[in-house]
Structure formats: C-alpha cells, structure tokens
Amino acid sequence: MRPFTSHTGQVVPLDRTDVDTDQIIPKQFLKRIERTGYGQFLFYDWRRQEDGSLDPEFCLNREEFQEGSILVAGKNFGCGSSREHAPWALMDYGFRVIISSSFADIFKSNCYENGLLPLELSERGTARLLTLAEKSCTVTVDLVAQQVMDGQGWREEFQIDPYVRNSLIKGLDRITHTLSLEEHIGSYENERDSRS
C-alpha cells in the first residue's frame, strides 16, 4: 500500500450529502478484472448532461479544479455498496484525500486498504472548506500531526484511529501482518476444527 504522511493539494468542492458508491462509479464499469483504469469513469453520470456531453457546471469538469487532489463533500460519503472500485476510481482520478463530516463504514475501510485518506472533519470545518474551495483553495493535510491547514491561518485538528493512522503512515500490508500471526491462527483453527 502507498504510504500516506502528508499531502498538499487543491480542494474540489462536491456540495452534496449521502454521495453513494453508485454515483462514484456506476455499475456498468465494474466488469473489469483489474484494479486500475477506473478514474475515467469517476462520477460518470454526474459529469454528463442528458445528451452525453460533459456538464461544465459539475465540479470535476470545471477548469479551475483540474489540478484538484482533495475532494470535500457532505455527510455520509460513500454509502451503499461495498465495491472497492469506488476508492480505486477516486485514486486513479488523482485524489489522495476525501474530506467529509462522516463516511460510510465499508467505504472507509476500503479507503484505508488503498492508502486513500478519508478525513473526518467537523461539520463546521467541512462547510467552511466547501465555501473556501469554491473560491479556490489549497490545503495541507498532515496525517502525522493530525491537522489540516490552508496556509492562511486556518487550521483544524482531526481524529483518526491511532492504529489506522500508523498503518497509513507506514503503508502497512495487512495480509503480511496477519500472516505473521500464523501461530495464533493455527492454534485457533485446530481447536475450532476439533469442535465440529
């Protein structure tokens, strides 16, 4: 997994709540058997108008946000399906951080597996960033210090599970870590199998 320590980038505002995984990556693009190449399909339907042309109003299509690498959105981001294609698409598009006041559980854990940071900020902080981003803003997300700041004096701390934080910073491979506990797995398994 790609380690994450700190990232500075432009913020893209997606002022919608309950953004579901069907919007992040519509189902017709889930038929690939690779982990890559999904960025082109990110928010596919929202990016397009009825006639199929790109909607110039949608945040990802706006010229001023072409360099964006931090997405900020309303509460409960990533609800719905367990498809890991959602974080794959966000990362493949170029996002490194998603900021919201809350995330759906499975989406959040899928982000951790891929080194994409789902950053839970206060509702006030999220609302502030949504407004600031409209006028274009760049922020630094420092996972080590657990702070997000805009270089203009605004700074907010955020909470994250210490184990998750450490894993992201080190880019820890979870399977390798679990396999190092083989002794425990083996003994649990022996006991389990003798019961049934």
Added chain:
Amino acid sequence: MLDKIWERHLVYSQEKQPDLIYIDLHLLHEVTSPQAFEGLRTAKRQVRRPDLTFATVDHNVPTTDRSLPIHDELARNQIAALRENSKDFGVTLYDIDSAEQGIVHVIAPELGLTQPGMTIVCGDSHTSTHGAFGTLAFGIGTSQVEHVLATQCLTMDKPKSMQIKLSGNLKPGVTAKDVILGIIAKIGIDGGSEHVIEYTGDAIRNLSMEERMTICNMSIEAGARAGMISPDDTTISYLLERIKTSDINNSDSIIDNWMELPSDEGCTFDRVIEIDAESLEPCVTWGTNPEMSIPITESIPDPQDADSPEAQDAMERALFYMGLEPGIPIQNISIDRVFIGSCTNSRLSDLQAAATIVNGKKVHENVKAMVVPGSTAIKKQAEELGLHKIFLDAGFEWRESGCSMCLGMNPDILNPGERCASTSNRNFEGRQGKGGRTHLVSPAMAAGSAIAGHFVDVREWLD
C-alpha cells in the same frame, strides 16, 4: 449476541490494535473477486480454507435463455475468471448451469451453509442478510476478500451494538419490506453507522426466516455494519430441513450451542431504539435513497418542510431526478416497469405474496413487468406450485435467477425516465439504469402496481 459471537471468533487481541477474528464462511461472486485472486497469484499465496469458501455467479448473468452465449464480453470474462479461479484454488463454484446457482445471499441459507453463531463475509454489502440466522455477517471490499482468502481472518474493531425493538404486532398487509423501510425512514440512511443492529421484539419473533432475511438484508441501507436476529425455533426448523443429515451427526449439541447465542436478559446495547410495530404502514420510496419513503396513504413531501438547508437541497435534487412534485398522492403516480426480484425479495414466499395479488388479473397495458427468482431452486419450486403460470398468464416475464435489474449489470435495465416499482433495495440515481426512476416496495405492492399501472394500497385488495 454480538459480544458472544465476537468472543467465539477472537483469534488474537492486543491493546491498541484491532482484533483478529476468524471467518467461518466466505462467499464469492464474479464482480468483486477477480482482483483478489490476482493478488493471491502475484504474492504466490493459496486460499487458506477452500472448504469454507463458496462461489456463485449472480451479478451479471443473463436472466434470459442461458443456453446462448453471453453477449457482453466483459461480463463473459468476469464469469470465466471466477470459473478459472475457483478451479485453480479449489473453491466450490455454483456455476450458471448448476441447480444450486442463484443470488449469493439467497443460496447460502437455502443450502444450509449459513448457520447461527457464524461469522460470514462476502464482497457485497447485502451480506447482512445472513444475520437473520443469528450470525455476524457483513460486506467487505476486494482487498479484504483477498485478506480472508489468504488468512481466513480479518482485522477489525468490534462494532458498536444497537437494539431496534419492534414491540406489538404488525397490522394486516404490512410486510417485512415495509418494516425495514419504515425503520430506515425513522433512523436515517446513516442512522446505523458504526453499529451492528440487533432486531428484537414480538413483531420480529413472529416473522418467518424469509421475512427476517428481508429485514437484515437492508440493514446496510441504514448504514449499519450488519443486522442480526437471534435464533429461535423458527430458525432451527428452517435449518433442519436444509442441512445435510451427514453434517449434523450430533444435532442436539449443535442446537444447544445455537440456543446459547441470544442476548442475555438485561444486557446493554450502545444504543436502543423502540418502535411500535402498529405504527408501520405499507411504504413506497419517493426519492433517491432508501430513507426517502412514505406510507402508501400519503403524498410526496415538500422540501420546504425539511429540517435543514442540506436536507432541503437533497430533497429538491431527489424530486427533480424522480420527476415528481410535492403534494401529489403517491397512489396517483403511474409506473412503466415492475421488477420483482433481488436478494431482498426474491424468495419463494415473496413470489407467493406477489402471485396472490396477480392471480387471474392482467398486467396494465402501459406496464412491462418481470419476475426474477432468487435462485434456480426457487424457480423450480415456484414452477412446481404453478406460480409461473399465474405470472405468465397475467403478462409478466418469468426469468432465470440472478441479481438482474436490482443493479442492472446485465442487460436488464430501465430506460432513461422510466419509472419502476421494484422489490430491490436501492433507489439511488441510475441504479437500475441511467435516468431510471426506482421506487422501492414490497412484492405485494409491486404486484398490485403492475396490475393497476400506478401505486396502490394492496390492503384494499386483500380479503
């Protein structure tokens, strides 16, 4: 019950680290597994417990004549990949032509694979379905699928517990689907976030296993990690019919073990919500997430009445997408399509409930309606009971089993602007096809709407 199951599966626990828990049953399907197997190959790893791993094809299989080749090349490749992966890694696959094939969350209980006290995972959010048997069952992403394939374990923190107590009795004509839609409307699309919901109370005890599965299935639509219902006599009699006798040479001790699972009298939950079962009515969703539902007797709500500017914005956006105006009685809304199927509502009792309404009537001339049984076995049972004749005579299409129009990964999709009464679980924008407008309902309500051409209160049709 969550604590008891967690305790029984704890492999390793250390302070300041998530627990390592053992997984008893791992279910696979074609869409979220290929990258996981690829990961195993790259790292030269094996499937640790192929005997605890089962696969089927459901998400993108065609529901029309299966003797013909699959047109969609990408879908064909995914199915071929699962076939090859199952063979290479020694995993049992219920393939497209198998008598056991079906939607993964329909077949595992049907085959007796799902049993009380188990931990069950699958790369699909509706894995919560299996909680109906008193299991801890939840959806995982592809990286975790690979993790479980390689280690049969998962690292995670124990979720919080929430009790939803449904006291009293349901009114006649109110189904399990109405119960869960009513619960989601009350607690919200993220009301169960970070929690495992245990559904309790008399109204839950009186439900059949198939009805309990419908409720647990949609726990994820309230944002919950999982849903569960403790095992009782209903659970045991369902399972004893399905588990191979060779697998239960000591059935008494197994049943005793299951009956130790229910939450102890007086135990505490992190959150408790009480709902009066009598307050629930048959429901229809009007918006673009499962929280946006109203009783069939009501009208489309007005965004002006929303609690917050964000909620008002979400309601306005939903009404615009759905092509609806506030104040219209939901029963006045005409529909173009009806879909009876999905892991929520495609079991035999669902088809029977729909057939009871349809019997002897005709699908409205403006409506195209289809029934997609949840498994090949259910299709066969329904045909033995003659249900297919009732549907076909009325003008429904009678299809082969699969996820079908619940998510439209196969050719079964809505056209832009088409309005559908659907027994599935998600009404997100474009879920059933780009521009399609989905209204979630119970099988009986879907059947009634197919006949009337608009939403109806089917209680008026029940004698």
